[in-house]
Amino acid sequence: MPKSNHFDLNLLRVFLSVYKTGSYSMTAEALDLTPSAVSHAIKRLNTQLGETLFQRKNVGVEATFVAHDLFKQVSPAFNTIEQSILGYEKFSPENSTRSFKVFVPDVFISDMIPRLQKINQTGADIICVALPPDDEQIYDALMSGDVDLVVDYVDPRVSSVTSVLTAQEDICCVVRKDHPRVGKQVDYSGYFAESHAKLNLRRFDTRAAETLAKVPLPERKTHSEHNSLYSMIYTVAHSEALGISPTRLAKEFQSTLPIRLMQVPFEISKIDVWVNWPKKLENNQANQWLRSIVIQSLSN
Structure with a gap:
């Protein structure tokens, strides 16, 4: 229990940040403080509680059992307060110079950037950052504010996150326009007789075709493996490899690359595209504006 009735709630704000980052220096940067000010705040909180909250490590700090317990009790209340305050923030995109960061899967990022630039005619910047592979x-990053929005092909089903299914992408087979063996269409046996430029879906630690197919597939011959959709399609355009791609995105490349689109010769699911944001920002004007722009870019 605190030893004084005059408890400084700012100490808890510093504590929560240190707990999440495991670093005084990262907390200092996030809260616009100096590392010494962060260290002093934690020492004050230790004194107030009569407990030790963090132990020094070679790099950063490690939370003690007391810190774990305090975080569980304090964090939900601070999130509620933060949600209430953020809802009152005013935002004018026309006059804003703010930069927003959005996690976007590699599959969509090359297409989204020009779409966002076309739709966003304000002073605010929207920066696309490649989606990390780890949930x-x-x-x-989303809940800490390191990014403002997440575009994903997975519904996270996280209680603190609001998710909306924004689009569903059809899938097509992509081949070089003058492929020597594949004509206007390819059948099942012809598809598996060819080598493939495989697109990795890192969230699933597997390939796009195997993940999206509605039935188990035979082993495909590997020509190359790609994390980038553009890299995969460029390779297809300059080789005899086959690839699969979201149809809308593949059509974007047809004007610049010698490729042909055709139907995939087996049952395949569409790619769900979700937009996700923290529930605490549900009524935040800046986040509302951002997600309207991002959803529009995905829906066109």
Whole structure:
């Protein structure tokens, strides 16, 4: 229990940040403080509580059992307060010079950037950042404010996150325009007789075709493996490899690359595209504006 009735709630704000980052220097940067000010705040909180909250490590600090317990009790209340305050923030995109960061899968990022630039005619910047492969990393960044929005092909089903299904992308087969063996269409046996430029879906630690197919597939011959949609389609355009791609995005490349689009010769699911934001920002004007722009870019 605090030893004084005059408890400084700012100490808890510093504590929560140190707990999440495991670093005084990162907390100092996030809260616009000096590392010594962060260290002093934690020492004051230790004194107030009569407990030790963090132990020094070679790099950063490690939370003690007391810190873990305090975080569980304090964090929900601070999130509620933060949600209430953020809802009153005023935002004018026309006069804003703010930069927003949005996690976007590699599959969509090359297409989204020009679409966002076309739609966003304000002073605010929207920066697309490649989506990390790890769920925890993605949603820790979202809840901490390191990114403002997440575009994903997975519904996270996280209680603190609001998710909306924004689009569903059809899938097509992509081949070089003058492929020597594949004509206007390719059948099942012809598809698996060719080598493939495989698009990795890192969230699933697997390939796009195997993840989206509605039935188990035979092993495909590997020509190359790609994390970038553009890299995959460029390779297809300059080789005899086959690839699969979201149809809308592949059509964007047809004007610049010698490729042909055709139907995939097996049952395949569409790619769901979700837009996700913290529930605490539900009524925040800046986040409302951002997600309207991002959703519009995905829906066109």
